[in-house]
Amino acid sequence: MKIAVIADPHLGTKWGRPREQDSFVQFREAIEKSLDLGAQLIVLLGDIFDTRIPRQEVWARAMRILSIPLARGRNEIKLIDTVDKNLEEISPVALRGTPMVALHGNHERRTRGLTNPVEALEAAGLLIHLHHNTLIFDTPQGKLAIHGMSNVPEQHARKVLAIWNPKPVKGAFNILALHQSVGPYVYSSEESPTLDVPDLPPGFDLYLCGHIHYRTESTAHGKPILFPGGTERTQLLQVEAETPKGFYMVEVGDGLSRKFIELTSPRDFHYAEMRFEGVSIPQLNEEVRAKVRELLGRQRKNRGKLPLIRVRLVGTLAKEASRSEFDERAITQEFADRALVVVSKGDLVAPGLEEKVQLLRELKERRMSIDETAMTLLEDNLREAGYTQIFDVRALYGLLVEAREEEALRNVFVVVENLVRVELERKSNDNAR
């Protein structure tokens, strides 16, 4: 039984920029290679799309790729049962080719009651969406149960997983799939996961996790936990320059074996960090250009595409210098015919500006999770007013975000009307007594 495990394609990322086709080309390579290698099931670990409401151009490209497993028209495994998954949600179309099972990631998550893009793909019969449920397949090598929890806000992940409490199916090979930060495996250092490896429910034969954008692996309860990493470079961190992009082919038979399949389509990525103390602008101009030239001379794997180069500047500027005087865009343009150059000067500060920078960093952190912050505030306010039990905070917040205030208001009215009715009934009961 061969299973392809693909994570975080982030289709549509960098749209309108030189790299706009990369996410599609790399995802297509992963899907086609997995089928060529004989995958009988494809597991997509979330963040198929980069945004929760993708643009039409992104949809069209995505659907063309996602229909490839169906177009090949070969299915060797049979869906025989589900746990907590409504069979009506599964289109028979999804089982006419190599089945694809998918989680939604944090980039696709929407409020309860609103359709996320992975659910839309399920409606089209392109895949089967998993969130707190299980699919059981009959395969030539025996039963296979795949249990999935799509992304939930990090601060609730441990609790939500414990409440779902999935149980391995007896007599089957059991896989648990997630899209979260887990213990030391975090998307960014600004994220604090609540879920740790020992918190994962025991008894599964294989654990799979998306969300982490570089490939890594570990063990959970003595069984492998695999993080395939994204097929697209999204963060431009050093670790992404050091780790090849690809996906896992897992083979379940007498035992369990796995192979990481490297993609050949991603452009080369070179990363460098430069540290300065009291550097002047002319010096900076010279040294950054020299660094870019040095990186351009590095060994290449993919000569068909311009390489990606990121130079991150850290440290302090000379006393009289200001960061705005350093024109990093001029450098990008200068090398535009040889590379896609990104120079990050956010961590290069003028002396005495450390305090301001600290504040900006805090603001940035807050902005990264603005949805979560806003929801927490709403939740706090409602709790203070004693209303959390009465209102579905998440649904209410979702409606507000979608600018559907009228609907939100109507929800509130319904609750208030009920309260009034109950209150009136209580009063008339009191009077009748």
Ligand SMILES: [Mn+2]
């Ligand atoms: Mn992601």
